[in-house]
Amino acid sequence: MVDLQTQYQKIKAEIDLAISNVLTHGAYINGADVSEFSELLSTYLGGCKVIPCANGTDALQIAFMSLGLQPGDEIIVPAFTYVATAEVIGLLGLKPVLVDVDASDFNLNMAHVRSAITSRTTAIVPVHLFGQCANMEQVLELANEYGLYVIEDVAQALGADYYFRDGSIKKAGTIGHIGCTSFFPSKNLGCYGDGGAIFTDDEQLAAKIKMIANHGQERKYIHKYIGVNSRLDTIQASVLKVKLKYFKEYILARQDAAEVYDRLLSDINQIVIPNRNLSSTHVFHQYTITIRNGLRDELKKYLEEKGIPTMVYYPVPLNEQEAFSKICSIASSGLEQTKQLCNSVLSLPIHTEMNQEQQIFIAGTIKDFFN
Numbered sequence: 001m002v003d004l005q006t007q008y009q010k011i012k013a014e015i016d017l018a019i020s021n022v023l024t025h026g027a028y029i030n031g032a033d034v035s036e037f038s039e040l041l042s043t044y045l046g047g048c049k050v051i052p053c054a055n056g057t058d059a060l061q062i063a064f065m066s067l068g069l070q071p072g073d074e075i076i077v078p079a080f081t082y083v084a085t086a087e088v089i090g091l092l093g094l095k096p097v098l099v100d101v102d103a104s105d106f107n108l109n110m111a112h113v114r115s116a117i118t119s120r121t122t123a124i125v126p127v128h129l130f131g132q133c134a135n136m137e138q139v140l141e142l143a144n145e146y147g148l149y150v151i152e153d154v155a156q157a158l159g160a161d162y163y164f165r166d167g168s169i170k171k172a173g174t175i176g177h178i179g180c181t182s183f184f185p186s187k188n189l190g191c192y193g194d195g196g197a198i199f200t201d202d203e204q205l206a207a208k209i210k211m212i213a214n215h216g217q218e219r220k221y222i223h224k225y226i227g228v229n230s231r232l233d234t235i236q237a238s239v240l241k242v243k244l245k246y247f248k249e250y251i252l253a254r255q256d257a258a259e260v261y262d263r264l265l266s267d268i269n270q271i272v273i274p275n276r277n278l279s280s281t282h283v284f285h286q287y288t289i290t291i292r293n294g295l296r297d298e299l300k301k302y303l304e305e306k307g308i309p310t311m312v313y314y315p316v317p318l319n320e321q322e323a324f325s326k327i328c329s330i331a332s333s334g335l336e337q338t339k340q341l342c343n344s345v346l347s348l349p350i351h352t353e354m355n356q357e358q359q360i361f362i363a364g365t366i367k368d369f370f371n
């Protein structure tokens with residue numbers, strides 16, 4: 001699905017030097033690379049505060065911890081997402097309210113979000129799934145109207161641009177009150193272990209988030225909040241500093257590969273290729289097709305036999321997971337699209353090192369299956 005080794009070989013000299021510098025100077029935790037990377041990422045994102053942490057799941061958890069929410073508060077999340085988004089909500093005693101997505105872009109259906117808002121709703125969590133932004137214009141409108149927090153899960157869409165109707169452009173993850181991302185190796189900006197970060201424009205909130213990520217510590221041995229221990233280690237920050245230089249290139253490579261797939265697959269009637277929204281760029285964390293005729297699992301198996309890996313993100317809706325069935329509630333508009341997508345989506349290999357030959361082989365094999 002990804003080819004991280006070939007990517008590494010191309011930047012090996014820089015990465016090896018960065019890591020060996022850390023090994024030599026010995027500041028394995030909170031070394032200079034951590035703050036330097038945070039500042040470089042902040043500049044890339046347009047100047048927001050960047051608080052690094054240990055992984056994307058922690059980023060979400062710390063974000064929720066920073067907002068002073070009360071047990072039972074309702075948090076609107078898409079039913080079609082990675083488990084982490086809703087997991088931290090449950091962990092903190094908050095109530096995930098699962099809302100259906102639009103089959104066209106796999107993101108929150110805004111009409112359904114509106115109808116899911118109650119007097120207990122305190123936040124909306126748009127997940128920019130597969131690399132394309134949710135409808136942030138409408139998310140912000142609803143948040144303003146009802147006084148809700150907006151926490152963006154940008155783990156799959158770091159680097160995407162969102163275009164507002166007034167012509168302004170913002171980076172995904174810097175639009176709501178807080179943005180949360182992951183540097184898991186296969187993410188668009190990945191390190192060689194675990195890592196994550198939290199974004200906000202609010203300086204006071206940033207200070208609180210920073211404390212919560214460090215045992216709620218205001219200054220040494222003075223603890224203002226109940227916090228967690230969640231750090232991006234120096235080696236991972238040194239890797240990310242190098243990879244951030246190539247991030248624009250990496251996004252372009254994914255977008256190019258997506259266009260090649262589009263061309264090769266667009267004439268197959270049985271599949272739907274990923275739709276592009278006018279309001280957002282797509283950074284293609286995943287290239288996810290939808291199979292119309294109920295043969296998704298057969299196609300997956302056929303491709304596997306021909307040596308082509310594919311993945312189903314996500315096979316089971318959150319409400320059908322044992323862990324969530326008791327604690328979440330389902331929006332009254334139902335989860336029809338989510339249910340269908342879980343049975344019909346298939347993500348094809350996409351990464352920075354794809355070549356056309358591989359893609360021609362993959363597309364040809366998909367065609368063979370349908371013929």
Ligand SMILES: *Cc1c(COP(=O)(O)O)cnc(C)c1O
Nearest residue numbers: 055056057082084155156182184
């Ligand atoms: C990867 C991912 C996360 C969690 O990130 P980790 O670093 O693995 O904890 C959260 N949300 C989404 C949508 C993700 O894709």
